[in-house]
Amino acid sequence: MPQATPELLSNILYQVRPLIGKGKVANYIPALACIPNDKLGIAIYTNDGEVIKAGDADEAFSIQSISKALSLTLAMQLYQPEEIWSRVGKEPSGQAFNSMIQLEVEQGIPRNPFINAGAIVVADMLQTRLAAPRQRLLDFTRKLCGDTDIVYDKVVAFSEMQHSDRNAAIAYLMRSFGNFDNEVIPVLNNYFHACALKMSCVDLAKTFSYLANKGQSVQTGKQIIQPNQTKRLNALLATCGLYDGAGEFAFRVGMPGKSGVGGGIVAVIPGEMSIAVWSPELDKSGNSLAGTAALEMLSNQLGRSIF
Amino acid sequence: MPQATPELLSNILYQVRPLIGKGKVANYIPALACIPNDKLGIAIYTNDGEVIKAGDADEAFSIQSISKALSLTLAMQLYQPEEIWSRVGKEPSGQAFNSMIQLEVEQGIPRNPFINAGAIVVADMLQTRLAAPRQRLLDFTRKLCGDTDIVYDKVVAFSEMQHSDRNAAIAYLMRSFGNFDNEVIPVLNNYFHACALKMSCVDLAKTFSYLANKGQSVQTGKQIIQPNQTKRLNALLATCGLYDGAGEFAFRVGMPGKSGVGGGIVAVIPGEMSIAVWSPELDKSGNSLAGTAALEMLSNQLGRSIF
Amino acid sequence: MPQATPELLSNILYQVRPLIGKGKVANYIPALACIPNDKLGIAIYTNDGEVIKAGDADEAFSIQSISKALSLTLAMQLYQPEEIWSRVGKEPSGQAFNSMIQLEVEQGIPRNPFINAGAIVVADMLQTRLAAPRQRLLDFTRKLCGDTDIVYDKVVAFSEMQHSDRNAAIAYLMRSFGNFDNEVIPVLNNYFHACALKMSCVDLAKTFSYLANKGQSVQTGKQIIQPNQTKRLNALLATCGLYDGAGEFAFRVGMPGKSGVGGGIVAVIPGEMSIAVWSPELDKSGNSLAGTAALEMLSNQLGRSIF
Amino acid sequence: MPQATPELLSNILYQVRPLIGKGKVANYIPALACIPNDKLGIAIYTNDGEVIKAGDADEAFSIQSISKALSLTLAMQLYQPEEIWSRVGKEPSGQAFNSMIQLEVEQGIPRNPFINAGAIVVADMLQTRLAAPRQRLLDFTRKLCGDTDIVYDKVVAFSEMQHSDRNAAIAYLMRSFGNFDNEVIPVLNNYFHACALKMSCVDLAKTFSYLANKGQSVQTGKQIIQPNQTKRLNALLATCGLYDGAGEFAFRVGMPGKSGVGGGIVAVIPGEMSIAVWSPELDKSGNSLAGTAALEMLSNQLGRSIF
Incomplete structure (x- = not known):
């Protein structure tokens, strides 16, 4: 079976690069719109602790919704399963990530923790149990990654707050159904800070190593969540992690x-491994166009997938 | 790592049996409503060709929507990928299996091949390219299973046709959008016959062995679909195979x-293996209540899953 | 208060004629698409029996959904109110005329008798109680109008049947909910014939004179429906008669x-009066563009409306 | 034609009183839930300036959404038609009064000014053009009614603000679509004060006399809005004024x-006249059960309606 090498990764980036120009950089806030569209990086972190990388793998970018997996992991440490899964579902939404239609029909219970509504519920849960949820999430991420220099991008976080009306609407709707416990604005502020974490592909691959290793961080050796929780989190990522794509x-x-x-x-x-890719242009579902293509090629060339 | 044995399977059935009485047997047609609710069986077919089984694993029952995976496999043999995936999507629906709402909004393109609308499109495709689609699907199934005694349950098929209005509405709606090529009634008749296939757990585990073996049937040794097609079919089953559950x-x-x-x-x-379970009572999503519990237990006890 | 005169009507047509070219002739069937877009006519029939007209007021055209008011009137003669209003609602739909979404959510009960689903239920009711519903509706219309030459346009009716998939889907969906009693195809055939009635503005103004005269036809002197039924039918026309416009x-x-x-x-x-206008180009809601403008101008110039 | 008299009104109240007990008093805020369910009053104000009344016609109650017609009238004085109707539609919604589904699909433009979303847009418009919109609406109402003692019920207004999450969600959603110009909370506070106006049936009949008199208040003799605006406002009330009933x-x-x-x-x-009824128990659409019945009986007994 072929092995991942820097050459193989470089070759993959070379092959997907022509896709640049065919997607669209997110432009709802200026801080994202100004990112050069030709950034392209990939990093693998194996369960043996080896880093393999190519392209702009060490350059930090705004991780945005990837943070939803971190927040949920933190919530899984703080709450019993039934406390979480009574407030947010486990099913694909079949709708756009910020749709309120389903949320109204289903009376304020978001379909899953990776659409905006679900992640906002998770942020509300962190607010309830943590004294300083924003700092705590940052510390948690830094430890998982083994890099104390990770920061929130304040410009991005502020810019998101300036465009927060839709998410405020989502939070208030959930509150009207009794599924939101704190003040709306501070929770949204924390939520947007989480989205504004700046991390590189290498950072991300290291940070999420526990998902490939039955819940134990390869980086720190610590058991972050239990093996059965890890299986479940991976299942949620597989069915709901890529918006409606x-x-x-x-x-x-x-x-x-x-x-x-x-x-x-x-x-x-x-x-086996955790992988992170970065290419700013998105497809119509809001997922990285060249990034998805790179992962598809990697899966095919390594002959590896969960199926 | 623990191995699957008849004892382990028997023990699992023993543990899930108390769930019987807590679900609901499908009752929209009499032929299904009269099945004893305490039937319970499980069978594993390993990639080494070994059968391990327990309970009512040899008793044939109506496979219903499981047939949608067979029909799609047959269509994948007859059509190019772009021919299939331009007429039916690959995303979870987030709606009930027979909902027409999404189908209207998305202009007659069903979300995936495992909701009714999608399976009816597949049946329409088989009708177009096959001289005798009903007989062909039967032959295909018999060969995959290695059992020439498999039959359509005529009473079930007829009973389904008597309650076909909703599916006729779905077919006509797709036809109004140009996504249905043949006469509605004969296609529905074939579709209902596929649902009326009678097979046991052992039959099913053998029949679907190609999904666990990169597309090659363990039973016959033949390559049914290519490895990459198999990966994709498994991906569809993982995201869309269990209705909105x-x-x-x-x-x-x-x-x-x-x-x-x-x-x-x-x-x-x-x-590793293909598995089939049977217990007639369903949960609110329409999936076997005790069957799901048995598979969950098996996954936990074997320490095996795709995640 | 100003009186309606041929001069006033001619002047109104003169003023709205510039709208021709800004709408869109219905083109889903060839028989409608080929109508010259510059036809323009108006006719008033006063409760005193006087006809006032201008433009192409004597040229017959396809009345299409206007027939839904005739079919409902006939059903009101044949059925008790509770028999009708348990099968079809009285509320505006807030949706397109052929939407199935609401029909699914509301379990096969159409919002009102003037959307397609509602008119198809009415056609089903006529089928149940009349030996020859198609001939009976024609006779009923001829008598109301006082013109035995009114006919169904066979080309239009046939053409509609060739494009009937959407309406078949609607009928089958209602049948799946138990709100459709006869075979789908013959009922749709009658429904399309009603839509294919050919009548002129003068014909229509005379035919519907009973709506302006407490249910008594000015043309025949006969009481078609009771005063209270007339009030109710007018109320339905006011809230639901113009699609989602x-x-x-x-x-x-x-x-x-x-x-x-x-x-x-x-x-x-x-x-006071019944009025009919005709101009083939439609606005985005499917209502005659210049026709609506002519009626608005007539209302303003006469200083007459129900409000 | 029969005339309205106190005796006729008393008799109508006598006949509808048995409906009390068959509806449901609004209970989403305590201040409404505690109103005795057997209150029953009716008042007519004729265009000749005569008051005819029966029952609890002089007792003030919370007018709630009736205030939406007052706010809209005030906005019609302050804004050009195109300024209003580009921000809010004129069509029945076909949905519940506080639904956000349509509002999302139709990108923040409410269907009409009488559902919550539409009335909140109108409140936003008043906020923009008036220095003290809350006081101004109160003054406007007092003048229309000829009663300077009309007040806002502070307990009701405060209680509404305590349950304002759903309306806040609606306002934020509109703001995310650019259809809301001011801060959400102050606008909602004014909106809830308008709903908390306390007026009697006699007050209401007098206040709305301009709607029955081509825009000229019978009470004050002043032209409140133009005749054509009055026709249009009455049309909106007829198609959209009673929620989805x-x-x-x-x-x-x-x-x-x-x-x-x-x-x-x-x-x-x-x-001819303006009429107000009051009976706290509501039907399933949220309209007064006995109140509607009283108006129906009045229409039948006077032989008067717009149809």
Whole structure:
């Protein structure tokens, strides 16, 4: 079976580079719109602790919705399963990531923790149990990654707050159904800070190593969540992690994953490795266009997927 | 790592049997409503060709929607990928299996081949390219299973046709959007016959062995579909195979699978085995209640899943 | 108060004629698409029996959905109110005329008798109680109009049947909910024949005179429906008669009315007159563009409306 | 034709009183839930300036959504038509009064000014053009009514603000679409104060006399809005004024009207009279159960309606 090498990764980046120009950089906030569209990086972190990388793998970018997997992991440490899963579902939404239609029909219970509504519920849960949730998430991420220099991008976080009306509407709707416990604005502020984490592909691959290793961080050796929790989190990522492109991503790539509108995608092959890619241009579902193609090619060339 | 044995399977059935009485047998047609609710069986077919079974594993039942995976496999043999995936999507629907709402909004293109609308499109495709699609699907199934005694249950098929109005509405709606090429009634008749296939757990585990073996049937040794097609079919089963309970099934069981309202579920662990369970009572999503629990227990006890 | 005269009507047509070219002739069937777009006519029939007309007021055209008011009137003669209003609602739909979404959510009960689903239920009711519903509706219309030469346009009716998939889907969906009693195809055939009635503006104004005269036909002197039924039918026309442009029509014109995609509109001022206009080009809601403008101008110039 | 007299009104109240006990008093805020369910009053204000009344016609109650007609009238004085109707539609919604589904699909433009979203847009418009919108609306109402003692019920207004999450969600959603210009909370506070106006049936009948008199207040003799604006406002009330029971109300009563969850309904017969009824128990659409019945009976006994 072929092995991942820097050459193989470089070759993959070379092959997907022509896709640049065919997608669209997120432009709803200026801080994202100004990112050069030709950034392209990939990093693998194996369960043996080896880093393999190519392209702009060390350059930090806005991880955006990838943070939803971190927040949920933190919540899984703080709450019993039934406390979480009574407030947020486990099913694909079949709708756009910020749709309120389903949320109204289903009386304020978001379909899953990776659409905006679900992640906002998770942020509300962190607010309830943590004294300083924003700092705590940052510390948690820094430890997982083994890099104390990771920071929130304040410009991005502020810019998101300036465009927060839709998410405020989502939070208030959930509150009207009794599924939101704190003040709306501070929770949204923390939520947007989480989205504004700046991390590189190498950072992300290291940070999420626990998903490929039955819940134990390869980086720190610590058990972050239990093996059974890890299986479940991977299952959620596989069915709900790529907005309404989850089916297409499973079909082409075949790995649990989580994307962000900053152009990053994290994916894992359980038992083997965690992977992160970055290319800012997005497809119509809001997932990195070249990033998805790179992961598909990697899956095919390594002959590896969960299926 | 623990091995699957008849004792382990018997023990699992013993543990899930108390769930009987807590679900609901499908009752929209009399032929299904009269099945004793205490039937309970499980069979594993390993990639080494070994059968391990327990309970009512040799008793034939109506496979219902499990047939949708067979029909799609046959269509994948007859059509180019772009011919199929331009007429039916690859995403979870987030809606009930027979909903027409999404179908209208999305202009006659069903979300995936495992909701009714999608399976009816597949039946329409088989009708177009095959001289005798009904007989061909039967022959195909018999060969995959290695059992020439498999039959359509005529009473079930006829009974389904008597209650076909909703599916006729779905077919006519797709035809109004130009996504249905043949006469509605004959296609529905074939579709209902496929649902009326009578097979046992052992039959099903053998029949679907190709999904666990990169497309090659363990039973016959023949390559049914290519490895890459198999990966994709498993991905579709993982995200869309369990109606609107796909997320929950992935979360608890962690295997690609397909259920039917007859109470059967087929699931696979790629590279290792195919599994079939049967218990007629269904949960609120229409999946076998005790069957899902048995698969979850099996996954936990074997320490095996795709995640 | 100003009186309606041929000169006033001619002047109105002169003023609205510049709108021709700004709408769109219905083109879903060839028989409608080929109608010259510059036809323009108006006719008033007063409760004194006087005809006032201008333009192409004597040229017959396809009345299309205007027939839904005739079919409902006939059903009101044949059925008790509770028999009708348990099978079809009285509320505006807020959706397109052929939407199935609401019909699924509301379990096969159409919102009102003037959307397609509702008119198909009415056609089903006529089928149940009449030996020859198609001939009976024709006779009924001829008598109301006082013109035995009125016919069904066979080319239009046949052409509609060739494009009947959407309406078949609607009928089958209602049948799946138990709200359709006869075979689908014959009922649709009658429904399409009713839509294919050919009548002129003068014919229509005479035919619907009973709506302006407490249920008594000015033309025949016969009581067609009771005064209270007439009030109710006018109320339904005011809230639901103009597809999803009913609010706009009430706002601008202020009369109960019914439109058809052939470009005709019938409207009434209770106690005074019935009016018919014809101009084939439609606005985005499917109502005659110049026809609506003519009625608005007539309302303003006469100082008459129900509000 | 029979005339309205106190005896006729008393008799109507006597006949509808048995409906008390069959509806449900609004209970989403305590201040409404505690109103005795057996209150029952009716008042007519004729275009000759005569008051005819019966029952609890002089007791003030919370007018709730009836205030939406007052706010809109005030906005019609302050804004050009195109300024208003580009921000809010004129069509029945076909949905519940506080639904966000349509609002999302139609990108933040509410269907009409009488659903919550539409009234909140109107409140936003008043906020923009008035220095003290809350005081101004109170003054406007007092003048229309000729009673300077009319007040806002502070307990009701405060209680509404405590339960404002759903309306905040609606406002934020509109703001995310650019259809809301001011801060959310102050606008909602004014909106809830308008809903908390306390007025009696006699007050309401007098206040809305301009709707029955081509825009000229019978009470003050002043032209409040132009005749053509009055026609249009009445049209909106007829198609959209009774939540999703507008069709049923037109069918049974046949008058333009506006209801509130406090159990009040205002209705008008243009050219003749304005009418107000009050009975706190509501039907399933949220309209006064006995109030609607009283208006239906009045329409039948007077032989008067717009149809």
